[in-house]
Amino acid sequence: MGVLYYSTRGDKQAYTASQAILQGLAKDGGLFVPDALPKLDKTMEELSAMDYKEVAYEVMKQFLTDYTKEELKRMAKILLLPVPTKLHKDEYVTYFAEAVLTCPEMWLSRLTHYELALLDKLVKAGSGSYVECTNSFLVTTLETLSFIATDCSHMDESKVRYMICDELREAVAPYLNKLLTSQKQSVRFMIEQYACGIVNLYGFLSYSDLLYILVGYLQHSVTKEEIADSLANSALIQRLTFEVEDGYNTNLYIESPFLDDFESLEEQLYLRRDIPDRKKFSKEEAFSAGMMPLSIIPNPCWDELKEYMMKKLRYTEEKADSSLAYLWFTAQTEENSMSIITSMISHKLSSMQELQEAVELFMDYVNHCPCWFLKGYSSEEAFVLFQKDKFRKNPPRIVAGPNMKAAGMDITPEMQARIDNLFRGMPSEHTVGRNDPCPCGSGKKYKKCCGRNN
Numbered sequence: 001m002g003v004l005y006y007s008t009r010g011d012k013q014a015y016t017a018s019q020a021i022l023q024g025l026a027k028d029g030g031l032f033v034p035d036a037l038p039k040l041d042k043t044m045e046e047l048s049a050m051d052y053k054e055v056a057y058e059v060m061k062q063f064l065t066d067y068t069k070e071e072l073k074r075m076a077k078i079l080l081l082p083v084p085t086k087l088h089k090d091e092y093v094t095y096f097a098e099a100v101l102t103c104p105e106m107w108l109s110r111l112t113h114y115e116l117a118l119l120d121k122l123v124k125a126g127s128g129s130y131v132e133c134t135n136s137f138l139v140t141t142l143e144t145l146s147f148i149a150t151d152c153s154h155m156d157e158s159k160v161r162y163m164i165c166d167e168l169r170e171a172v173a174p175y176l177n178k179l180l181t182s183q184k185q186s187v188r189f190m191i192e193q194y195a196c197g198i199v200n201l202y203g204f205l206s207y208s209d210l211l212y213i214l215v216g217y218l219q220h221s222v223t224k225e226e227i228a229d230s231l232a233n234s235a236l237i238q239r240l241t242f243e244v245e246d247g248y249n250t251n252l253y254i255e256s257p258f259l260d261d262f263e264s265l266e267e268q269l270y271l272r273r274d275i276p277d278r279k280k281f282s283k284e285e286a287f288s289a290g291m292m293p294l295s296i297i298p299n300p301c302w303d304e305l306k307e308y309m310m311k312k313l314r315y316t317e318e319k320a321d322s323s324l325a326y327l328w329f330t331a332q333t334e335e336n337s338m339s340i341i342t343s344m345i346s347h348k349l350s351s352m353q354e355l356q357e358a359v360e361l362f363m364d365y366v367n368h369c370p371c372w373f374l375k376g377y378s379s380e381e382a383f384v385l386f387q388k389d390k391f392r393k394n395p396p397r398i399v400a401g402p403n404m405k406a407a408g409m410d411i412t413p414e415m416q417a418r419i420d421n422l423f424r425g426m427p428s429e430h431t432v433g434r435n436d437p438c439p440c441g442s443g444k445k446y447k448k449c450c451g452r453n454n
Helices: 017-023 044-048 052-063 069-078 089-102 113-125 166-181 183-202 207-218 224-232 235-240 262-271 283-289 302-311 317-331 337-348 352-367 379-386 402-406 413-420
Strands: 005-007 032-034 131-134 149-151 159-163 204-206 241-246 249-255
Touching: 069 089, 069 235, 089 166, 113 131, 113 159, 113 166, 113 183, 131 317, 183 204, 183 207, 183 224, 183 235, 183 249, 183 283, 204 207, 204 262, 207 224, 207 249, 207 283, 235 241, 235 249, 302 317, 302 352, 317 337, 317 352, 337 352, 352 379
Parallel strands: none
Antiparallel strands: 005 032, 131 159, 149 159, 204 249, 241 249
16 A cells, blocks of 8 residues: 555545645645555665765655556646656656746746745745745645645735745746746736636636637737737646546636636536526626635725624734635535634624624625626625516515514514515526525525425
């Protein structure tokens, strides 16, 4: 059996080398360590006669025991390195190591501006140092390929620490400044950010639709050829692009780096197929949605909630931005937004009234988040788009019944109208699943909210 890896925080689940590398950090926030140190099959005399690349191969192959030749080819493909076809696995490992360390210009020019700037910071920090950045919940290409190590085990969850080995630092150092100041690279950085922003707003798109939108945004500043060339030479876009077989045809798609389950989102969109075409975002909105390390997703409530978090909840600006981005992400999934919100605010507030005010602010933000399953529309926009008469025929209502009157509650027409507006459902043609988020925007599952009596 090959080497297995465990979390330093005590999680007993074992991971293979490839699983540990792809995950980056353990789910409990710990670092992965091997269950045992493997024994080298070379003597110290043999190792002393080898150069660095040969020694690195002999050592690393003992730890990376589960990588197949095809997986190594995929790693090279992400970096757009030439892929030899007639090498054995051991030879391929050697080739990959040599290409990364001896020809860094071949793959560095494919990284995002954020990744190159991060490498530049790590180079300038020097040997044995780390660089602390905003935690964006985004796994970079550098992390995917284990070119850098990450640490989130310190107290501030809004920060992540990056480290790099000396050999890679020395290899990339001579090339970074030229790449960061290159005009051609600047064009690619811009196009790449727009592309990433577009897929962040929609979840996924066909490659042809992405190109169409990009041309619409950039037709007056860059050529179609520059757009196509920039996408083809981007390691990030390479990672996010995948094929889908449809009968006899194979179509290319590109997905958001935050999307975990393409098929699930595809099913959700099919259930909502009566929604008109995708929402059209402005050029500025698409660009900000592709920012790294933290995507700024368009939301009219962003500034108000951020100010509240900083003043009332005493969040730092970076933590507030990171929390708002995470709330947007949870709005795309079946996670209960209310539980996330409660964890953010409960220990900061002193009364139920303050808690209620905070929940209203947070839920207003969530209801204005663009949603993948609504083709970029927010739940608030969907409610207006479809109008009340197109929603469920018998929405739940709170009315002034005998018990409420006996309790002395005075339900005015204005109050009733406000209550009715809380119930934001999906179009009547669609069925809300019991485990789906409740259409009213409460953050609860449908079966525990408006559907509890159904």
